[in-house]
Amino acid sequence: MNYLLITLAILVITNWIVLMSFFKRRLKITNLQNNQINEDLIQKIISLITNGLNPRLVLTTVAKENNLRELAKVSATGEDLVKAVSKDTNNDLTSVSFAQVWQVCERNGASLSPVLNSFNNQIRTENELRQELSSSLSGVKLSAYVLALLPIIGIILAYLLGVNSIFWLTNSSFGKTALFFALILEIIGVFWAKRMISQVESIL
Numbered sequence: 001m002n003y004l005l006i007t008l009a010i011l012v013i014t015n016w017i018v019l020m021s022f023f024k025r026r027l028k029i030t031n032l033q034n035n036q037i038n039e040d041l042i043q044k045i046i047s048l049i050t051n052g053l054n055p056r057l058v059l060t061t062v063a064k065e066n067n068l069r070e071l072a073k074v075s076a077t078g079e080d081l082v083k084a085v086s087k088d089t090n091n092d093l094t095s096v097s098f099a100q101v102w103q104v105c106e107r108n109g110a111s112l113s114p115v116l117n118s119f120n121n122q123i124r125t126e127n128e129l130r131q132e133l134s135s136s137l138s139g140v141k142l143s144a145y146v147l148a149l150l151p152i153i154g155i156i157l158a159y160l161l162g163v164n165s166i167f168w169l170t171n172s173s174f175g176k177t178a179l180f181f182a183l184i185l186e187i188i189g190v191f192w193a194k195r196m197i198s199q200v201e202s203i204l
Contacts, residue, residue, distance in 0.1 A: 037094065039127065041062065042098060042116060042120045046112075046113055046117060046120065049113050059075040059102070068084075081099040082099045148186065
């Protein structure tokens with residue numbers, strides 16, 4: 001019985017570690033998104049510029065409101081926006097691309113509103129694709145967790161139904177061997193699923 005309890009404990013801990021790693025990753029992504037130049041922020045900037053306000057003044061005001069300190073400093077002085085945005089957003093690709101588009105428009109005398117509108121439409125399309133992929137991934141995650149928990153559920157159900165599988169698994173040499181290899185395969189399967197899902201999430 002002790003052998004079985006140890007095995008179940010390892011399975012539970014393994015699944016818990018993987019579950020928490022996914023939760024921490026999602027929390028990290030959420031925190032990063034809170035300090036980025038996203039489509040809503042760009043749309044706000046476009047609206048203010050369209051209403052006739054000075055683009056640099058708009059950028060300074062929006063940067064201050066959204067805790068983009070470096071951007072707020074350089075937008076008022078006319079310094080390099082790309083470096084400032086990189087520092088504020090931890091090199092977020094969309095945010096840095098926004099700064100590059102802004103600088104190119106300023107240097108070439110192009111109108112900001114139509115260019116930023118096109119840029120924002122592209123971001124919106126990419127975000128919709130990411131959301132679809134994320135939704136599809138949720139089902140895969142759920143399936144992976146259900147499959148990972150099935151051995152534990154199966155053993156518990158068998159015990160409740162009066163099937164003497166626990167005695168066989170813990171007292172026979174073949175049962176112990178089967179339990180040992182099942183544990184190894186379970187751990188490999190859980191971490192394999194975690195790795196595949198993490199690779200897909202890295203592009204979101």
